[in-house]
Amino acid sequence: MDFFNSALGKNITFLHPAYFIISGFIGIPNINYYYVFLIVVYVVSVLGNTAVMALIYLDYNLRTPKYVAVFNLAFVDLVGSSALVPKVIDIFLFNHPSIPYNDCLTFMFFYYTCLSMQSFNLVALSYDRLVAIIFPLHYQVKVTHRFMFSLTFLFWVFVVIVQLITVGLNTRLSFCESVVINSYFCDHGQMYRLACNDNTPSFVIAKLLQCLTLWLPLVFVLLSYLCIGYALSKIATVQERMKAFKTCTAHLSLVAIYFIPALITFTMSANIHPNARIINLSLTSVFPPMLNPIIYVLQTQEIRISVKKILKITKQSKSAMRKK
DSSP: OHHHHHHHOSSOOOOOOSEEEEOOOSSOTTTHHHHHHHHHHHHHHHHHHHHHHHHHHHOGGGOSHHHHHHHHHHHHHHHHHHHHHHHHHHHHTTTOOEEEHHHHHHHHHHHHHHHHHHHHHHHHHHHHHHHHHHSGGGHHHHSOHHHHHHHHHHHHHHHHHHHHHHHHHHTTOOOOSOOEESSSSOOHHHHHTTOSSOOHHHHHHHHHHHIIIIIHHHHHHHHHHHHHHHHHHTSSOHHHHHHHHHTTHHHHHHHHHHHHHHHHHHHSGGGSOHHHHHHHHHHHHHHHHHHHHHHHHHHOHHHHHHHHHHHHHHHHHHHHHHHO
């Protein structure tokens, strides 16, 4: 009963601080260079993801169900980076470590929403590859624009609802002593541990979200590739196997870049130094959004063709203007 009272009690007064203080790195000299590095990564991420979204919008050949998920991935990467990096730079590079209570909760909501949506975008793309390789003759029927838009919409609704619940439970916490968050942003885990009342609901939702937005998508992706591997083993020639497998390399690269650092961070957070955790978590947050568009341009034939086509049109337009 105490669990529900602490989470949902009506006649309970909660003590909310005016602000939180983000501690960041502890005892590392010249750490400002790291924040400058994050700015560079952020700029590359913004340019890359904007370019991918522009390509998909401008090139009619890229308006396929698969690229609905790719566009959404680029959009999430752009929003997630923009929600995180400018604020981190403001906090540490311009020495504004305090953040108002409500702003901190908003920061937390956008950060975890985008982080969760990255994993669900990888689920959508793995389903696309699964159907394309195992059921190639039924691909046009099973993976349609309507299906991909519906799947993406459901993922957004689910993630937004669970993150609103998470933030809502945090408003039921009282902070009587320290307001220093030992992280580089408004970290949910570090925040609820500061509470002086029962934080069990926040602890439970943190573990539940870890299962729903990290482990469950990873299990689906791994099972998808087990099925894909089995299907490829049935193909007669090695060349045909490699040709089919090459269509998965971009997605597999994204899966490795996102899930490996995330798993290390969220499964070993209690056993690693706070500075190591901050570095790992910050790189997990900013590196995938930077690398995703680069990987898709380098490893996806349709996007490479689209880039060449647009560059050719641009070159021809410039030549025509010079002749005039």
